[in-house]
Amino acid sequence: MKIPRPAVAAAVIACWLAAAAAGGAAPEAAEAVRLRYAFQAGDVVAAEVAHRALTETTMNGVTEAVETMTDSTKTWRVVAVDEAGVATLEQSVDGVTMTSRSSDRGEVRWASTGDAEPPPGYEAVRASLGVPLVRLQVSPDGRVLERRELRPCPAAASGDLVIVPLPEEPVAVGHVWTVPDEVVVEVPNGPRKVVRTRLRYRLEEVRDGLATIRVDTTVLTPLDDPRLEARLLERIWDGTIRFDIEAGRIVSRRTAIDRRVVGFGGPQSSVRYKASLEERVLDPIRR
Numbered sequence: 001m002k003i004p005r006p007a008v009a010a011a012v013i014a015c016w017l018a019a020a021a022a023g024g025a026a027p028e029a030a031e032a033v034r035l036r037y038a039f040q041a042g043d044v045v046a047a048e049v050a051h052r053a054l055t056e057t058t059m060n061g062v063t064e065a066v067e068t069m070t071d072s073t074k075t076w077r078v079v080a081v082d083e084a085g086v087a088t089l090e091q092s093v094d095g096v097t098m099t100s101r102s103s104d105r106g107e108v109r110w111a112s113t114g115d116a117e118p119p120p121g122y123e124a125v126r127a128s129l130g131v132p133l134v135r136l137q138v139s140p141d142g143r144v145l146e147r148r149e150l151r152p153c154p155a156a157a158s159g160d161l162v163i164v165p166l167p168e169e170p171v172a173v174g175h176v177w178t179v180p181d182e183v184v185v186e187v188p189n190g191p192r193k194v195v196r197t198r199l200r201y202r203l204e205e206v207r208d209g210l211a212t213i214r215v216d217t218t219v220l221t222p223l224d225d226p227r228l229e230a231r232l233l234e235r236i237w238d239g240t241i242r243f244d245i246e247a248g249r250i251v252s253r254r255t256a257i258d259r260r261v262v263g264f265g266g267p268q269s270s271v272r273y274k275a276s277l278e279e280r281v282l283d284p285i286r287r
Helices: 007-022 123-127 224-233
Strands: 042-059 063-081 087-102 105-109 132-139 145-148 176-186 192-207 210-219 238-244 249-262 269-281
Touching: 176 224, 192 224, 224 249, 224 269
Parallel strands: none
Antiparallel strands: 042 063, 042 269, 063 087, 087 105, 087 132, 132 145, 176 192, 192 210, 210 238, 238 249, 249 269
């Protein structure tokens, strides 16, 4: 039996409209997930860290560049976990390879695994390897309740990989939460200032048990001194974090920055800071 052409056309149009309607239908609301840390006493979390940085400084028309590359292995040991889920963590650096290149002094490289003595400026690095540097007490939602420096060490430019603050309630994709922070910026033999910042987190995606979180930093304190602004460059960051929901821990993070400050050393001066940081947690060792 032949179907009249008008009927065929009508059927085709009807199918097309049905498909279009289905494709344009509003998706179901994303299911909320609860993001919580689940540390256990005796856990050992090791992470590989790769940091790359380029600093270009221009004074009176002359530009000098310094490039640094650091590859290290960090370890977080879970010393204890109380009944409320508050974990006590200790962080150490087990090994490091450091490379520095400058336009006027060439390349300097040192690896802690070798027998060579560290070059000038790196002597303190060897003494700080394999020993606890920082002790934290952290709530299940990532609030740092107490922080104690066990050995002198520079503040992390992008915080501690193993801990970022999490929302208190279950959240769906698209949820945003913010955390205030303060950064102390100091110019050698110059001014010192406490700078207020705001970290903005957004749950971008949940797939295969991993939550992808986007974070960016906003500086809230006005800065009218280019010297302070230049020192602040290393302390602000934007990036992406991946969180294993079932395991209750961060598994990776990538951050990057590329900014320039003009006038830090006079009207003909500028500094550009371009850096990236990649951290990946290795399989945890449970003891």
